[in-house]
Structures are given as structure tokens and as C-alpha cells.
Amino acid sequence: MTTSAQPNEHLVNHFTRKLECETDASDVHADQEAGRRFLLIDSRGDAAWNQARVVGATHLPTAQIAQRAPAEIPVDMPVVTYCWGPGCNGATRAALEFAKLGYRVKEMIGGFEYWAREGLPVENDHGRIPHATDPLTAPLDATTCDCT
Template sequence: MTITTSSTDHLISHFAGKLAFETDASDVHADQDAGVRFVLIDSRGEAAWAQGRIVGAIHLPTAEIATRAPDAIPLDVPVVTYCWGPGCNGSTRAALEFAKLGYQVKEMIGGFEYWAREGYPVEDDHGRIIRAKDPLTAPVHSITCDC
């Protein structure tokens, strides 16, 4: 395969664009630990929220974003959305709703599934849920994957 200068520029633009609009569980967790100012939005329905969610997330189903977000979240606070996982585009739809309202927003790829599988803090209506890291999604004996 030959990559030309113009296709190289296109590739750089594409991947830089993805990083501008997407984040992952590891980066979100690191930002939480570092005290970075942002709001983490769980865009799933009530049953999913009750079953389990990311510690520190706010429950705001996609259908309610347009009416509730302006009163609940200041416009100058960055937003990160998540839904179930990579097989679900709910976080994309939620991010779109926030973008329509003028928020700086990113989508957390991998969603709740990868957050939980990587062993980050999860809770349900009864409290914290302790989960071991899944060796298929995160290094078991390291803090990060160093990617």
C-alpha cells in the first residue's frame, strides 16, 4: 500500500478528529483521579442505571438531555457520555444531544462494559460492586496498558 502526502494529511486529520471527540475508560478514570473538571453522563434508562453504573456519573437518559441538561449542567463544563458498550450507539446519540445544546462533549468508547471489565469503580442501588480486571481488556498486574 502506498500512502501519498494528501492521504497522510487525511489520515492525520481523521485520527486527530477521533481523539478530539472520543475518550476511553482509562482516560476518564485518570481524569477523575486527577480532579479534572467534567461531568460524566450515563445516558441509559432507569433499569440499566439501577443495575450498575460508574461511580460519580450522573443519570441523564438521552431522551431527557434537551430538557434537563441546561438546568443541571453549566454550559462551560465539559461532558463525557457513556452507554452500555461498543455494541450500542446510545452514547453517540447522547453526545449529539449535548453538542446541539452547545456543550463541549466527548463519547467514552467501550461504555459501561469496558469500564466495569477494566476494574474501575462501579456501584448499583445497594452500593459499590467490586469487580476484578478482565485480562482480555486490561493488564492485570499494571496500572495502565501504556497505549
């Protein structure tokens, strides 16, 4: 007789909560392309923003969120934060600041690094910056990784 495994409620709850708080570059780009309503926040400083950023992002450094967000961003606007990459917790800090203010917020895991490595559009003040997709981080001949 075989028995079926029962869901581990603790793990189901953990991963459900994680998906409520996190997204990734591919999903953010898909949401942009679909015209979904949200604001993508680059929480890095001026030098990083000026060097390159996600096309369509808004610059709001973490230290300025508490002061500027209530006046500039409607509280019912969903927010996604990003910083440099997985070795930086700046996006987490920015997401925390938005959460404290009552915003529905997610952190874009992988940050700007994985956005760029996946070949997604980046720009600076002079326009789009052409760059190649890193074959170790994204499929070269497909639009998604099919991991949904």
C-alpha cells in the first residue's frame, strides 16, 4: 500500500509569504511589458543611477523614501524595489521603508545585476545601453526560463 505525502504546512506558508514579498527581473519585465500598474524603484545612490539603470525605473534612494514617498507616490501604488544585486541588501532596506509607510511592496531579487545579465533593457541619461545576455543566467533563444 502506498501513502501520499502530505503538504508541509510550515514550508507551504514560508514559500507563499516569500512570493508575496519577492519578485525577480524576468517577472518585473513581464509586468512592464503587460502594462501592469506598479512603480519600479531604484534605491541606489546618484552615482549608480547615473551609470546605468533599469528602463522605466524611478530613482528614490533609500535614505529619502520616508520623506519623499508620501508626497510623490500614492499609497495604493504597488512598488518594487531594487539595488545592485544579490550581494547587496539595499533593496531589502528600501522595501522595509515602503512597508513602514503602508505601501504594498516587493523586492526584486537579483537586483540590477541580474536585470542586466538577463539582457533586459538598461539606460543612462544618454539613452539605452546595448549589452549582451549572459548565457549563464538566462536562456539565449527563449523569452523566459519557463520556471513558473
